[in-house]
Amino acid sequence: MSKTPVGEIRPSQLLWTYGPGALIDLPNLSVVTMGIDRWEKDRCQPIQEARLLANVRSALGPQVDSLRMPPISERDIVDPFSAAALIGVPVKPFPRWLRCVKCGLLSPYDAGLFKLKENRYRPELTRFVHEGCRGSKNDQRARDADAVPARFLMACRAGHLDDFAWNWFVHGGPSDCRATLRFFESGASLQTENLWVKCDGCGASKNMAQAFGQAGRDNLPGCRGRHSHVDRFDDDCAEEPRAILLGATNSWFPVTLSVLAIPQTGSPLIQLVGDGWTFFEDVSSPDKVDLAVKMLKKAALLPGIEQFTNDQIWSAIVAHRNGTTEVGQSDLKGPEWDILTAENPPTDYPHFMSKKVGIPSGFEVTVRRVLLLERLREVNALLGFTRVESPDEGTGDAAAPRAPLGRSAPDWVPATQVHGEGIFVRFDSDALKSWANTEAVKSLDARLRTGHRGWRHKRNLDPNEGYPGARYVMLHTLAHMLIRELALECGYNAASIRERVYAEVDGDKDQAGFLIYTAAADSDGTLGGLVELGKPENLGRLLHQALDRAHICASDPLCSEHDPSKDQSLHGAACHACSFVSETSCERGNRHLDRALVVPTLEYPDAAFFRNV
Structure with a gap:
């Protein structure tokens, strides 16, 4: 043909x-x-x-040389x-x-x-x-x-x-x-x-x-x-x-993996050279720097590189070449958490720019930090795909079963990068620990864990793996509630707003926060609407609105009475009327949600983290 x-x-x-x-x-x-x-x-x-x-190399093999x-x-x-x-x-x-x-x-x-x-x-x-x-x-x-x-x-x-x-x-x-x-x-x-x-x-x-x-x-x-x-x-x-x-x-x-592009060095110029190393690795002398920079300008790549002289760029190339070390596999969210919680987060224009603001009124006891990300870049890579049932999104389990991308082991994988803006909120870890140790939370956590085990058992998966814990469920549900409020005012459609929840507590980790950000291919740069709503006077109002709406759901009492341990599901008191968002927005595909852990509900009035707000 x-x-x-x-x-x-x-x-x-x-x-x-x-x-x-x-x-x-x-x-x-x-x-x-x-x-x-x-x-x-x-x-x-x-x-x-x-x-x-x-x-990606850890998941697919060392032969993968590029995204x-x-x-x-x-x-x-x-x-x-x-x-x-x-x-x-x-x-x-x-x-x-x-x-x-x-x-x-x-x-x-x-x-x-x-x-x-x-x-x-x-x-x-x-x-x-x-x-x-x-x-x-x-x-x-x-x-x-x-x-x-x-x-x-x-x-x-x-x-x-x-x-x-x-x-x-x-x-x-x-x-x-x-x-x-x-x-x-x-x-x-x-x-x-x-x-x-x-x-x-x-x-x-x-x-x-x-x-x-x-x-x-x-x-x-x-x-x-x-x-x-x-x-x-x-x-x-x-x-x-x-x-x-x-x-x-x-x-x-x-089946995808995604990261936020965070600064890896203290020097903006060295960071730029590292980001565009594909274009600089063949530059062998100072005389060839100008040609490489002209090509980057013509292709509208690496904005900001034009601020530096050729001699400065050559020095950065030499420094990068002499100090280049292979970045190893790591927890995808761990380095991001370290940057987002640093006293003075570094800047990597135009990929990462942040500004610290005050705590919203009424949340001084529960919220420790609010960081406005005026610029951020998200990079996503495709590892493979599944059929019939979706993968357990957001777990970072790169070894999960999946169909191949090609006939043989790939030497590259499809990837995309998008620019946007975001709001990072860090919560008080001590307050979360005290809340998690109450009997009401332990009882509800046991029901969620039982539902999780039943769900995985029906799919012939290890029932003892994958449960993220009550802290994650609470933060995840609150992020959804805030996304629903932000979508009404920020200027972006709801499907363009995404979440990234940080709730790892294994070992010496003590993460407690989430990032809500825009990452849509049609919003290159920022409109500024999301960052504007992250200011204390606006964020406080939106949090109060989100918590007030969550007390009563349009599907109550069915929603509030839902018991995941009985139907082997992955969510408690959560539904499309109160907590679900677009699946393009959620890192877990609307799984592991329960508003009873956030606010008092008709069925569980004592397990809420925000009982007096």
Whole structure:
């Protein structure tokens, strides 16, 4: 087949929504993004972030040498038929099975029953057609009919994705019948009970309700271990395949790591040289510094480097080269906590600029520090993906099961960087310790822990790992409440505001705080709205509003009475009406929340950290 451009997506979507192995629903086709070994690496601009790269290497292997932006060009076009597209990211049609919208013919696109029809003037509208279709019984005129992707697929928790086993399903197992299949609807609704597949040869038929639940386990074959994005089959997959719908959100979940770009040195110039070391590592003499700086200015990279002379930059290059040490794997949040809680946090223009402000009135006992981050940079890296069930986000568990990005071990991974602003709030550790030792908190913590164990046990995971503790749940819930208030006034939409909770207490660590920040690709720089609301007079008002709203939820008493130990869930008194936010905003996917640990509720009046506010 010839190369045919069929659509375009934003580069940032290749990390969060349509990465390797994800399905893209185009106007007339459904395609899967190919593995990164098929991408044009030279078109992917490198991102410098040593801390994140060290942790990515720990997860994927020492062969990973860089973090890179998705390919960027004037027009990022995806190509469904070639793994060597001249621009953009290669994809291929998936699922292979198509259905004629008139006669219901069900067949793979490469079986010869459907033909690709190109649009010379609108390439993105290229489509498959069933030529000479006779239509339904009521319309026997021969005409071309559109063929659309079959809406059912099979996936498993090991990350495999395959075409639905139509022949196996309709015949109840292996069969010698090779007649064509038909997909049709009966009844007024489109429930699975009213969707049927039928064999034209032997007349066998089955409705799609029998592909789900326990019936699906009996009617579907074992998983073939297919990684459709790399054209590979794994041997002996032990997971049970499940029927999923085309376009369902559980078909692809990214596994990512993210860090804040924090100053690593006391010198702004040395920090700049370190951030852009890719451009300076080949500079061998002072005479070549000017050329490197001109290239950076032309590309609008490393803003601030123009403030220094060539001699100063050369001295910084020599200092960096002589003192370069490999950054090792570390706790991703630990170094950030140290910088955010430092007496005088260093500045790294334009990536990190902060200002300390006063404590909001009424919170002097519980809050120890408020830091306004006027500039910050977040870097995210894609490690792989899961299907059917989302990963345990935010735990930093880089060794969690995931599907691969390519056929072989990658030497680079897709990454993005975004700039924004934020508010950091540090709480009093002694007050949190006293609160955590009360009997009411211990009782509620035990219920949350029991629900966590049950949730992991159902998924064949170690039930004794992953529970973050009552301190984390309280801080996480309060962060959500504040995000909901900030979204009403700061000028950013709610999905553009994110959180980063610091609640590690293992060993000698005693973290107690959270960072609420903007990190959206369409907000390069800052609007200033979030920092403005971090000032004492505004933050105090917003905290009071958040706590007042949380006392009574629109879903009470059901929300306040929810017991996670009974239904094996990961949240207590929390729901969309009071505590949930956009999943792009939450580092845990709206897990580990309970407003009863923040404010008194109808069911648990004695476990709240803010009882008298």
